[in-house]
Amino acid sequence: MATQEVQPNETLTNLKAESDTLKTKLEDERAKLHDVELHQVAEKVDGLGQFIMKTRRTLKGHGNKVLCMDWCKDKRRIVSSSQDGKVIVWDAFTTNKEHAVTMPCTWVMACAYAPSGCAVACGGLDNKCSVYPLSLDKNENLAAKKKSVAMHTNYLSACSFTNSDMQILTSSGDGTCALWDVESGQLLQSFHGHASDVLCLDLAPSETGNTFVSGGCDKKANVWDMRSGQCIQSFETHESDINSVRYYPSGDAFASGSDDATCRLYDLRADREVAIYSKESIIFGASSVDFSLSGRLLFGGYNDYTINVWDVLKGTRVSILFGHENRVSTLRLSPDGTAFCSGSWDHTLRIWA
């Protein structure tokens, strides 16, 4: 019938018009509150003195690019994963390798330490996230106790335990994030909204509640409610893939690192970008970011082999750290904030303090 054919198209047009109006309204609302820049507010703050950090340990042992690393809560152990398919647990004080697992796939892009320190999770091109309990017996074959927890339809890009060993949050090249029960492997919640690969995620500090942020190839950073699965806020100001996201220690903001060679700070209560960390001389993508304990410093690992240290409030670069001989792919502050670890395509990890 002619009238029935016209109806759906009309409603589609109306919805499209409403969507455009809402997008403009969002921009206007955000712009109204943009009364000052962060660095202007921070003008009266003392500048940071000379900042010297050096490589204190170099962890050698991976046979190919290091793709991801995570600290254990004991502040000395580290898990790292590599393109060579190996996942290694190190004692960062002594640089000894404590455990090594060979995954059935290459490109293990994600790894995470369990809060208890008794297990590690990892995955990559196998599209899964698997949990390996760490045995005190060095001779025991860890691969035998492996538990497959998450199943995606494309590569696993990041994983993180929540506050306990019982749940894992994952992000994937299939465009989704998901929350899983470790014991049963059951999918507890899935998060849809990214238009392409999700590359990174970070959980909000536990005091601020059940949310997490994800970043993807669609240039968007999304903040999600873990219980409902809803996207609460969305930010799209980067000009290329977002490789890394990390919450500011207070939980009120988060930083992102992107292939557009910038790092940015987004404030959740102002619902907008409040700072850009960039220089004309920095033209290579930022692969990973993390804050110091007070949130004053932002460390960024870049594809030009360097680590740039930024004054978060003033927006200026405080220091540039050289040492890696290839792209820096991953970077995390130690749990007590006294050091940070970087992993690189040069096959090594470095501890800086």
Place this chain on the structure above:
Amino acid sequence: MSGSSNLVAMKKIVQQLRFEASINRVKVSQAAADLQQFCMQNALQDPLLTGVSSSTNPFRPQKVCSFL
């Protein structure tokens, strides 16, 4: 019918946008002041800002051992 699935998708987008447009926001001056205050309050507890001596930072070089 592809028409109705486009409709469903579009409705979801509009719903999401309505939700996002309705949240409460604060002024950047307020948000920035809070970020700054957090930094200042926690600066003394930030080992990388205050500097940590060799005796407390396990990664800094220890005193040189001499061979007996």
